Amino acid sequence: xxxxxxxxxxxxxxxxxxxxxxxxxxxxxxxxxxxxxxxxxxxxxxxxxxxxxxxxxxxxxxxxxxxxxxxxxxxxxxxxxxxxxxxxxxxxxxxxxxxxxxxxxxxxxxxxxxxxxxxxxxxxxxxxxxxxxxxxxxxxxxxxxxxxxxxxxxxxxxxxxxxxxxxxxxxxxxxxxxxxxxxxxxxxxxxxxxxxxxxxxxxxxxxxxxxxxxxxxxxxxxxxxxxxxxxxxxxxxxxxxxxxxxxxxxxxxxxxxxxxxxxxxxxx
Numbered sequence: 001x002x003x004x005x006x007x008x009x010x011x012x013x014x015x016x017x018x019x020x021x022x023x024x025x026x027x028x029x030x031x032x033x034x035x036x037x038x039x040x041x042x043x044x045x046x047x048x049x050x051x052x053x054x055x056x057x058x059x060x061x062x063x064x065x066x067x068x069x070x071x072x073x074x075x076x077x078x079x080x081x082x083x084x085x086x087x088x089x090x091x092x093x094x095x096x097x098x099x100x101x102x103x104x105x106x107x108x109x110x111x112x113x114x115x116x117x118x119x120x121x122x123x124x125x126x127x128x129x130x131x132x133x134x135x136x137x138x139x140x141x142x143x144x145x146x147x148x149x150x151x152x153x154x155x156x157x158x159x160x161x162x163x164x165x166x167x168x169x170x171x172x173x174x175x176x177x178x179x180x181x182x183x184x185x186x187x188x189x190x191x192x193x194x195x196x197x198x199x200x201x202x203x204x205x206x207x208x209x210x211x212x213x214x215x216x217x218x219x220x221x222x223x224x225x226x227x228x229x230x231x232x233x234x235x236x237x238x239x240x241x242x243x244x245x246x247x248x249x250x251x252x253x254x255x256x257x258x259x260x261x262x263x264x265x266x267x268x
Contacts, residue, residue, distance in 0.1 A: 008046040008216045010246045013039045014171070015122045017203035023186040035203070037122055044171050044212040044244065060175025060239035061226035062093070068160060068220060073259060079104050086158045086261055093225065094156075096265035098148065100139045103193055104261035109168040109243070119168045119243035119256060123204035124186060125178075125228050127155065130200045132229060132264055138195065139264075148266040154237075155229040159260040165218045167253040172226055173204065173240040174211040182207050183238060201228075204240040216246075228262070 017023060018036040026032045047054070051063040069085045070078045087099040107119050132155050137145045159170060183202035191197050204210075215222055226239040243256070 007049065010044050010046075010214075011041055012044050012171075012244050012246050014042050014044075014212060014242060014244055015039050016206040017122065017184055017186075019184070019205035021184060021203075023184075023203050025186065025188045027188060027190070027192050035122060038206065040206045042210065042212050044214050044246070046216055047213045048215060056094070056227050057236055058176060060178075060236045061172050061224055063215065064089070064223045064225060065221055066223065068223075073106060073162065082259065083261060086263055089158065089225070090156050090263045090265050094154070094265050095267075096154075097268045098266045099263050100136075100266075101261050101263045102135050102139065104259070105193070106162070106257070106259050108255050108257045110255035110257075119170075119258070120241075121243055123173065123240045123242045125183065125202040125204065125238050125240050126157070126186075126262070127199055127201040128229055129231075134195075134197055134199075136264060152231050152267040154227055154231070154265045154267075156225055156227055156263045156265060157239075157241075157260055158223060158225050158263065159241075159258060160223040161218050161220050162257040162259055163220065163254070165256055165258075167245075167249055168243040168256040169214055169216070169218060169246060170224065170258070171212050171214045171242055171244050172224060174213060175227065175236045175239040177207075177209050177211045178204065178238045178240055179207065180238070182210075202238070202240075210240075214244075214246075 015037045018038055021036045023035045054062045070082045083101045087101050091099045107117050109119050136149055182205045186201045186203045188199040191199050227237050230237040
């Protein structure tokens with residue numbers, strides 16, 4: 001049930017990569033990172049009235065309205081509970097034979113937050129084939145990993161606010177409007193979350209055909225599930241995303257708090 005009916009499209013600045021550039025990111029040391037960006041004014045479309053029509057094979061993402069199984073993400077075992085929920089959700093949505101998760105992270109725009117835990121401020125896609133294969137080999141036995149990687153598999157991100165969003169809202173770029181030639185490599189040097197290998201994904205270069213989407217004042221029960229990669233080259237994928245600053249944001253807007261993780265879905 002969608003109680004807000006007025007459409008709230010906004011014109012806002014989205015930070016893109018300079019076309020042709022490769023970004024190198026050092027988690028927690030953004031001053032050392034190389035992310036040559038350029039800002040473009042775009043329309044960010046309010047999709048509250050479209051959520052029932054969204055589909056992975058049409059847009060690259062869906063919006064689920066369901067409460068989190070976790071009330072307190074700081075409680076012992078809470079992140080494990082949420083990870084299992086995320087895996088089950090992706091399996092339910094896709095019919096995958098097996099789903100694994102990694103990279104669960106809480107983010108906030110509060111002042112003084114560690115760099116890695118701040119909202120991303122640049123259009124990107126995390127991750128691509130190499131990192132998916134690296135995590136598969138890390139998370140599964142060698143023989144099973146080899147078998148799973150030989151068949152179709154996909155990477156999904158599940159993003160949910162912990163409190164209703166007032167600042168640094170989340171925007172998705174409809175994946176059907178993202179072209180492969182708009183994607184340029186991105187390396188997170190040394191990895192994240194205890195892994196010792198670099199993570200490889202993409203940053204997005206500007207194209208006027210991109211269609212950006214958001215949910216104004218997104219609530220904790222509104223979770224975005226979006227596809228980042230699919231071994232089927234013809235499938236809609238590469239759902240770019242970023243935080244942004246909508247116009248008219250009050251100075252006392254509460255910091256954004258959110259939780260996200262990645263899941264790899266394997267098919268028989």
